[in-house]
Amino acid sequence: MKTIIGIDIGGSTTKIVGFYEDMSLIAPMSVRATDPLTSVYGAFGKFLSQNALELCDVEQIMITGVGSAYVDKPLYGRPCSHVGEFQCVGYGGIYLSKLEEAIVVSMGTGTSISHCAYPNTALHPTVTYLGGTGVGGGTLVGMSKKMLNMDSIEHIVALAKDGSLENVDLQIKDMTKKEILASNMTAANFGRVSDVTSRADLALGIINLVFETAGMMSIFAGRSYGIRDIVLTGNLTVLPQAEPIFAHLSEMFHVNFMIPEHSRYATVIGAALSYFDTIGVLPHE
Secondary structure (H helix, E strand, O other), X not given: OOEEEEEEEOOOEEEEEEEEOOOOEEEEEEEEOOOHHHHHHHHHHHHHHHOOOOHXXXXXXXXXXXXXXXXXXXXXXXXXEEOOHHHHHHHHHHHHHOOOEEEEEEEOOOEEEEEXXXXXXXXXXXXXXXXXXXXXXXXXXXXXXXHHOOXXXXXXXXXXXXXXXXXXXXXXXXXXXXXOOOOOOXXXXXXXOXXXXXXXXXXXXXXXXXXXXXXXXXXXXXXXXXXXEEEEEXXXXXXXXXXXXXXXXXXXXXXXXXXXXXXXXXXXXXXXXXXXHHOOOOOOO
């Protein structure tokens, strides 16, 4: 069966996914290597092997990501096309969410925000890049390196499980005795740090700072379009702290933060989907 392959090439990690011609998704995977080219060739070969695919089965390869410039010729003779990363994020996010319209947020090294919608029952969505923030995974690692002497996200996340935001962040209830609905809203990130603040508290505080920044910016973006559905994608969505922090923001601001299945692979899924756009068909569930 003919297959469309999507590849998202990072600095040392490549994500890859496929769609059969009947529009069914082949489970995505990622491969790490010391450089982008080694990563992409390794990912491509492993993906074909694990899914019992032959080179002749690959109809088209759609490539995106910061390392995509390294691929300037067909991979093993199969045709390649380059796709803009913001378009891919939007396509992937709206596809995974099964929504008609949403704000799609990509939380990686930094954070990007887009508005995505299917206008007038069109086959493919429109994607409008709205901007973003430099606060993201890079912030998490950089702050942790200086404050905790740690730069492994896995270790930072594990440490944060024993942390308490009450020892890090200043909340509205800490500033007034009046009973108000937003009493547990953050008034100042790291505004309550003291001598009793533990390393675990700081780790959780850093993660919360990153998520709240991305969350509030996407809420403001949604308000400008009059929509409440916000789809979260990117590597940071798999952190265990993501679900409770965004659930809290959803409840507080009456929005719907969604972390769909395969959220960390939204960009590469969008890359593969962009091929169907070029031929006038796009999977839309």
